[in-house]
Amino acid sequence: MASVAIRDVFKSFGAVEILHGVSIDIEDGEFVTLVGPSGCGKSTLLRMIAGLEGISRGQIAIADRVVNTVAPKERDIAMVFQNYALYPHMTVRENMAFSLMLKNTAKADSDTRVSRAAEILSLTPLLDRYPRQLSGGQRQRVAMGRAIVRNPQVFLFDEPLSNLDAKLRVQMRAEIKELHQRLKTTTIYVTHDQIEAMTMADKIVVMHDGIVEQIGKPLELYDRPNNLFVASFIGSPAMNLLKGSIGGEGAPAFQGAGGISVPLNGARGAASGTPVVLGIRPEHLKLSDGGFPVTISVVEPTGAEVQIIGRTPGGEDVVANFRDRHDFEPGQTVRLSADLIHLFNGETGQRLAN
Template sequence: MASVGIREVRKSFGSTEILHGVSIDIVDGEFVTLVGPSGCGKSTLLRMIAGLEGVTSGQISIGERVVNNVAPKERDIAMVFQNYALYPHMTVAENMAFSLKLKNAAKAETEARVQRAAEILGLVPLLSRYPRQLSGGQRQRVAMGRAIVRDPQVFLFDEPLSNLDAKLRVAMRAEIKELHQRLKTTTVYVTHDQIEAMTMADKIVVMHDGIVEQIGRPLDLYDRPDNLFVASFIGSPAMNFLHGEIGSDGGPAFHGKGGVSVPLNGAAGAGGGTPVVLGARPEHLKLSDDGFPVEIVVVEPTGSEIQIIGRTPGGEEIVANFRERHAFEPGQTVKLTVEPNLIHLFNGETGKRL
């Protein structure tokens, strides 16, 4: 196992710069997720750690060694791809043993490592099968097993669950997390799915347009996003945003479009008159006779909760989740509010947290 250090890394393709001075410290044994929308540079960064892409400038180190000019096979890493990349003419056992065969490892050692990985992943009954005889989840476990037998310093996962159905993705999330807890190998995991990032990682790196927007533990990012992008990206459903300014109505308050008013606590109310964006998680909104009006457009019962999508008098969309089974109807107007200590405020011009 080893730490991974990324220092002011830049990547350009011709005159187009993809990564703009990215710096990340990954501690030995840590599970770090790189998350962001398509095109943010997360997969490019992962490929640079693996040695599949060159570094335009900056430095990448694995353990104490700078690996900018080290060949991928000499970096002591193992990568699991989105498309499994299994050899169709080889059995599960042969696929898992292939990297050791290339290293001319002893037959007894190879068999022992394959058996251990198969036991960890529940693949023992499948060792004699071919990839075409396996389900998607089984193929992904074989790809993970092929990585485990190498006993690398670092695991790299490039959106490994994207090709699986929703139910299987949930099961595989748990398997990968349990695997990390058992092996304690440093892991860098790329995904565009923020639910995967939240549920699996020790630390999340949120990327956008080639820069790092925020690094932190999952709940820290959820509870205290640094800016509007992180607030909108982390959380499902996404955080609600209302545009307005801070004023005073017998106490500090947010004044939004269409006469929307939300009380603020003293600290949040500082800096009156500044254009601001108020953020509120859907689960933090509640019914109140003193709240602001919202016309319900859509009612979505999910079983465990009821979600409503509505519009404020200023025409801004708002989503609210309720655990209670209210009899909401489209066209109905309800009044909503949010506790002052659960409100997020952002600068309306810079998007930074206030």
């Protein structure tokens, strides 16, 4: 196991700069996810940690050893790819043992490592099968087993679940998390799925356009996003964001399009007239006679919850989730108030002190 230190790292492809001074500290044994939309630079950064991409500027250290010029095979890392990358002509046993064979590992030691990894991943009955005889989830476990047998200092996962169906993704998510809890190996996991990031990680790094927007524990990012990008990206359904300004007589209130007024409940950080964006999580909205009006356009019962999608008088979309079962109808107008709000500067997008 080892810590990973990323210091002011830049990456350029010709004249195009992809990463702009990324700095991240990953502790020994920590599970960290790099999350963000496609093109944000997360996979490029992972490949730079693995040594598959060069570093334009900056420094990457694994276990306090700078690895900028160290060959990938000398970094003591193991990478699990999105497409499994299994050899079709080899059995599961042979695929898992292949890297050990290249290192001239003694057969007895290799067999022991493969058997141990197969037991951890419930692959023992499948060791003599070929990849074509396996399901998608089983192939992914074989790819993970091939990484485990190397006993690396760091595991790198590059969107390993994106090829699986929804039910299998949930199952594999739990298996990867359980595997980390058992092995305690430093793990860096790249995904564009914020649900994966929230449920699996000890720490999340949110990236956007080649920079780090925020680093923190999952619930820290959910409860106190630093800016509008993190607020809109973390959470499903996404946070409702309404544009307006600070106003009101006496107690400050949010004044939005269409005459919407929402009490700020003692929120501070902006003077009257300041353009702001009000953020409300869907689960923090409730029915209230004194709330702002929303005309329902879609009703989505999920079983555990009822979700409505509606529109304010100012034309802004709002999503609300209710645990109680209500008989909502499209076209119906309801009034909603918020239990908890977030406030962001309308010009910079940064969180205000609320």
